[in-house]
Amino acid sequence: MNLKEWIFTTDHKRVGVLYLIGSIAAFAVAGIMAMLMRIELSTIGPTITANPTQYNVWLYTHGAVMILGFQIPALTGFFANYCIPLMIGAKDVAFPRVNALSVWLFYVGVILALLTFFIPDPPDVMWTGYPPYSTITTGNTAMYSFTVLILGFASIIGGVNFLTTVAYMRAPGITLNKLNIFVWCTLAAFVLQLIFVPVLGTAVSLISMDKYLGTNFFDPTKGGDVLTYQNLFWFYSHPAVYVIFLPFIGVVYEIISVHARNAVFNYKMVVYGGVGGIVLLAGEVWVHHLYVSGMADWLRIGQMVTTLLISIPVGLMMIGLIGTLYKGSIAFNTPMLYGLGVVFLFLIGGLTGIPLAVPSLTLGVSDTYYVVGHFHYVMAVAGTFAIFGGVYHWFPKMTGKMYNEFWGKLGFWLTFVGVNIVFWIMMDIGVQGMPRRYYDYAHFPQFESAHQWMTAGAAVLAVGFAIAVLNWIMGAINGKPAGDNPWNSPSLEWTTVSPPPHGNWPSPPAVAEDWHPYGYKKA
Amino acid sequence: MHETIRRGAAGLAALFLSAPAWAAAKAEPAIPDPARDWDRLWNEVIFDITIIGILFAIVTAWFIWQGRRRPGNEVGASPKLSPASAVGWVVIPIFVFLSIDLYTAANGWVLWNTYRDVPDKRLEIKLESGMYSWDYTYPNGVRTQNELVVPAGMPVVLRMTSRDTLHSHYIPDFRVKEDSMPGRITYLWFNPTKPGEHIVTCAEYCGVMHGYMAGRIIVKAPEEYAAWIKGEETKLAAASAPEPAAPAASKPAKPAAKKT
Ligand code: HEM
Ligand SMILES: [Cu+2]
Ligand SMILES: [Cu+2]
Numbered sequence: 001m002n003l004k005e006w007i008f009t010t011d012h013k014r015v016g017v018l019y020l021i022g023s024i025a026a027f028a029v030a031g032i033m034a035m036l037m038r039i040e041l042s043t044i045g046p047t048i049t050a051n052p053t054q055y056n057v058w059l060y061t062h063g064a065v066m067i068l069g070f071q072i073p074a075l076t077g078f079f080a081n082y083c084i085p086l087m088i089g090a091k092d093v094a095f096p097r098v099n100a101l102s103v104w105l106f107y108v109g110v111i112l113a114l115l116t117f118f119i120p121d122p123p124d125v126m127w128t129g130y131p132p133y134s135t136i137t138t139g140n141t142a143m144y145s146f147t148v149l150i151l152g153f154a155s156i157i158g159g160v161n162f163l164t165t166v167a168y169m170r171a172p173g174i175t176l177n178k179l180n181i182f183v184w185c186t187l188a189a190f191v192l193q194l195i196f197v198p199v200l201g202t203a204v205s206l207i208s209m210d211k212y213l214g215t216n217f218f219d220p221t222k223g224g225d226v227l228t229y230q231n232l233f234w235f236y237s238h239p240a241v242y243v244i245f246l247p248f249i250g251v252v253y254e255i256i257s258v259h260a261r262n263a264v265f266n267y268k269m270v271v272y273g274g275v276g277g278i279v280l281l282a283g284e285v286w287v288h289h290l291y292v293s294g295m296a297d298w299l300r301i302g303q304m305v306t307t308l309l310i311s312i313p314v315g316l317m318m319i320g321l322i323g324t325l326y327k328g329s330i331a332f333n334t335p336m337l338y339g340l341g342v343v344f345l346f347l348i349g350g351l352t353g354i355p356l357a358v359p360s361l362t363l364g365v366s367d368t369y370y371v372v373g374h375f376h377y378v379m380a381v382a383g384t385f386a387i388f389g390g391v392y393h394w395f396p397k398m399t400g401k402m403y404n405e406f407w408g409k410l411g412f413w414l415t416f417v418g419v420n421i422v423f424w425i426m427m428d429i430g431v432q433g434m435p436r437r438y439y440d441y442a443h444f445p446q447f448e449s450a451h452q453w454m455t456a457g458a459a460v461l462a463v464g465f466a467i468a469v470l471n472w473i474m475g476a477i478n479g480k481p482a483g484d485n486p487w488n489s490p491s492l493e494w495t496t497v498s499p500p501p502h503g504n505w506p507s508p509p510a511v512a513e514d515w516h517p518y519g520y521k522k523a
Numbered sequence: 524m525h526e527t528i529r530r531g532a533a534g535l536a537a538l539f540l541s542a543p544a545w546a547a548a549k550a551e552p553a554i555p556d557p558a559r560d561w562d563r564l565w566n567e568v569i570f571d572i573t574i575i576g577i578l579f580a581i582v583t584a585w586f587i588w589q590g591r592r593r594p595g596n597e598v599g600a601s602p603k604l605s606p607a608s609a610v611g612w613v614v615i616p617i618f619v620f621l622s623i624d625l626y627t628a629a630n631g632w633v634l635w636n637t638y639r640d641v642p643d644k645r646l647e648i649k650l651e652s653g654m655y656s657w658d659y660t661y662p663n664g665v666r667t668q669n670e671l672v673v674p675a676g677m678p679v680v681l682r683m684t685s686r687d688t689l690h691s692h693y694i695p696d697f698r699v700k701e702d703s704m705p706g707r708i709t710y711l712w713f714n715p716t717k718p719g720e721h722i723v724t725c726a727e728y729c730g731v732m733h734g735y736m737a738g739r740i741i742v743k744a745p746e747e748y749a750a751w752i753k754g755e756e757t758k759l760a761a762a763s764a765p766e767p768a769a770p771a772a773s774k775p776a777k778p779a780a781k782k783t
Binding site for chain 1 (some may be wrong): 561564565571572576579583586590592597599600601602604609612613616617620621623624625627628630632634635637639687688693695696698699701702703704705709711722724725726727730731732734735737
């Protein structure tokens with residue numbers, strides 16, 4: 001393995017693997033932040049730091065890096081890069097060099113985010129960066145703005161690339177109704193990125209301009225308005241949860257279909273009703289993050305309705321997923337455990353979101369741990385399980401080797417038990433009034449033991465994740481040979497050798513008339 | 524009335540359409556209690572999603588168990604859908620989800636109106652939040668910090684603003700919060716029905732000491748409250764008396780306008 005080859009690579013698979021390595025590293029760092037926060041919260045008063053700002057910096061880093069440095073890059077960077085060209089039978093992406101630029105920009109962004117630990121006044125503005133605090137804090141808001149801008153830009157150019165690739169580079173015979181669900185989902189995510197990232201870029205640029213260049217976009221004493229930022233921020237950041245949700249549910253569709261050896265249930269319902277519906281609604285629900293912000297009442301009521309409507313496409317996608325299990329031939333190997341885990345975690349996360357769509361109910365629970373528990377279930381944990389399951393699923397393809405099933409399953413069960421302890425308890429104390437983003441909870445002594453349970457649960461799940469990552473590393477070094485198609489899947493990525501060579505196939509693959517990525521035959 | 528709207532499970536969509544009219548027609552003589560209504564709606568929604576969740580989970584678990592790979596079941600046999608049933612699987616769930624959505628929305632809206640329509644008989648308090656305190660001003664000019672004393676049985680409305688960053692005046696016991704910010708005035712109201720003490724805690728990240736930004740609502744029996752506010756007023760007058768020219772009576776601020 002030659003380092004120079006990797007640095008200058010334009011091969012979509014290597015770009016993908018670079019994305020994977022970077023995002024898992026980001027996950028590790030942000031995960032350590034989570035552990036530090038959990039330890040700090042295990043007792044009332046100072047536990048491991050006496051400085052609230054220290055906690056706030058951990059929380060900022062945890063949120064920003066998990067979302068911008070781990071989930072979005074792992075899903076739209078790693079999986080999209082590795083899988084999409086292989087799934088559509090293309091040699092590479094449309095613009096391989098642009099692709100290389102995007103992964104290196106991603107590394108710049110992650111390094112910038114990690115510099116947080118080495119500068120004197122790190123950002124403490126939370127991943128949302130709301131003014132006026134972000135414009136008056138002594139923390140380094142510019143760092144926040146630039147991290148977001150660079151990672152956003154990396155993602156946009158990836159988006160252009162993949163839309164072009166799927167539009168023009170499909171192998172002959174691969175019609176739109178023969179695209180893997182994952183491809184559909186990821187394309188939809190890129191469409192959302194292209195539309196909405198620029199708005200986020202605007203928002204974070206404006207706060208730095210207010211802070212450093214003396215403009216007054218958000219300063220009401222000089223004609224600005226505080227709420228404008230929140231509108232701009234969530235105008236992007238709500239669609240961003242679908243940028244995470246869509247690819248991760250796409251990964252889960254691949255996992256479940258392959259390991260249940262069962263065609264996706266009602267393919268067109270999933271694609272047009274589910275994916276299409278989400279794209280249509282994604283931009284009209286952002287106000288549900290602003291239900292207690294002082295928005296106009298009619299907006300809160302209007303977007304209550306649109307937010308509740310989101311349950312329709314999401315429900316269709318759940319029906320498609322569960323339907324795919326019906327009359328399947330289900331193998332309980334590690335990727336499938338993660339896939340099935342997502343179904344249950346997402347069920348909890350999705351349903352606990354329904355009360356959060358109702359403005360009057362959010363008057364009670366908004367900005368509490370109920371919300372933190374809910375979004376970890378629905379996005380943070382479900383998404384992470386999908387990512388881990390997906391890495392296991394395509395591991396034999398990427399390396400040509402097999403991971404260890406025993407350690408794989410052990411890791412899964414530890415994380416599964418751990419996350420349920422942590423995030424279920426979070427929702428519970430949230431309903432009882434525990435607000436989020438608290439370094440200390442001196443006036444809520446009744447929650448101390450709950451916090452201790454959560455810290456214990458977090459330790460369990462951390463061990464589970466660590467086992468998974470070690471399992472990959474060990475498997476890549478000395479796993480047993482896996483063969484080209486260990487899961488017996490007709491999907492195109494399994495028709496080439498493992499790992500696939502530069503260019504993917506010796507000669508472009510042709511598919512038969514009756515071929516379908518989910519057309520399983522007896523082994 | 525709340526009960527009737529909840530019981531009519533049959534005409535869900537129709538209910539939604541009638542909700543605004545119903546909300547407008549409601550002219551309850553008694554002071555509503557948003558916190559109690561909140562609990563009721565919350566419990567109902569939690570009950571509903573628990574049922575839906577358990578149903579989905581049981582079906583999923585059943586499919587998983589039925590479909591486990593075993594000799595004789597080496598490849599899935601998912602049914603090929605006819606065009607009609609494929610469409611049916613879209614249309615029927617849409618209607619089911621839609622009716623649940625609209626039903627929830629209608630109930631949520633009714634409760635929303637309770638939270639936003641401030642009763643006419645009320646105590647108006649001005650709140651200025653800042654890093655890191657809640658500063659209350661009573662109609663007669665009395666000021667308190669981090670402690671709001673109110674009479675039981677009298678709705679209290681807070682007209683809120685902030686002198687620095689965002690804050691959110693959250694009273695868990697009254698199931699209510701709303702952000703305050705510079706440049707705008709937001710409001711919330713609550714109905715302290717009986718004497719007691721309630722925590723106020725900040726629910727919007729406002730800076731380093733956000734976690735310590737707490738206060739109390741002290742609900743006193745009306746007579747005790749009257750005595751307390753009288754005492755405070757006298758203290759205020761005494762404090763401003765030494766100023767030679769200004770008579771104490773001119774000090775209190777005008778009660779805020781009645782319009783919401
Ligand atoms: C797996 C173990 C994890 C644990 C134990 C954990 C723990 C926590 C805790 C304790 C908080 C909030 C504390 C507070 O409000 O003071 C938090 C916030 C957050 N977490 Fe996690 N988390 C985990 C994984 C993730 C993942 C995978 C993501 C990916 C999206 C994520 C995203 C976030 C975000 C966005 C916030 C909110 C940050 C903010 O308030 O600005 N977390 N997490
Ligand atoms: Cu505050
Ligand atoms: Cu605060």
